[in-house]
Amino acid sequence: MKWKASKITTMRTLGLGLMLLGLGVMVLGTGGILLFGDPGTIIAAVFLVIGLIACLASTAVYFWAGMISTGAPVVECPECGKRTKMLGKMDRCMYCHTILTTDPALATEQQPSSSGRVSGP
Secondary structure (H helix, E strand, C coil), rough: CCCCHHHHHHHHHHHHHHHHHHHHHHHHHHHHHHHHHCCCCCCCHHHHHHHHHHHHHHHHHHHHHHHHHHHHCEEEECCCEEECCCCCEEEECCCCCCCEEECCCCCCCEEEECCCCCCCC
């Protein structure tokens, strides 16, 4: 797995990034009026529309993540003991980022060590 967070958290981070990008583009577009005067209104209008599209895309990503989150099964993380939502066959814990799986073929067998913590093979 290439990410270090759960899939739902990654989607929410993408939504936050799109929202910040859209708001930043809108602020820069509004600055066009101050820098260029009367022709800057066209620049401002273009940047405000681009920013609005990015904010709407962010809203769509947040909505999509929320809809997926409502149907995701809740599992208990064996490492931290907290309940976390899991998408697909393999995901990470939202709290401790332990890799979780529901597929026995992908699971590794772990042996308890003398310190009480679970260690890998």
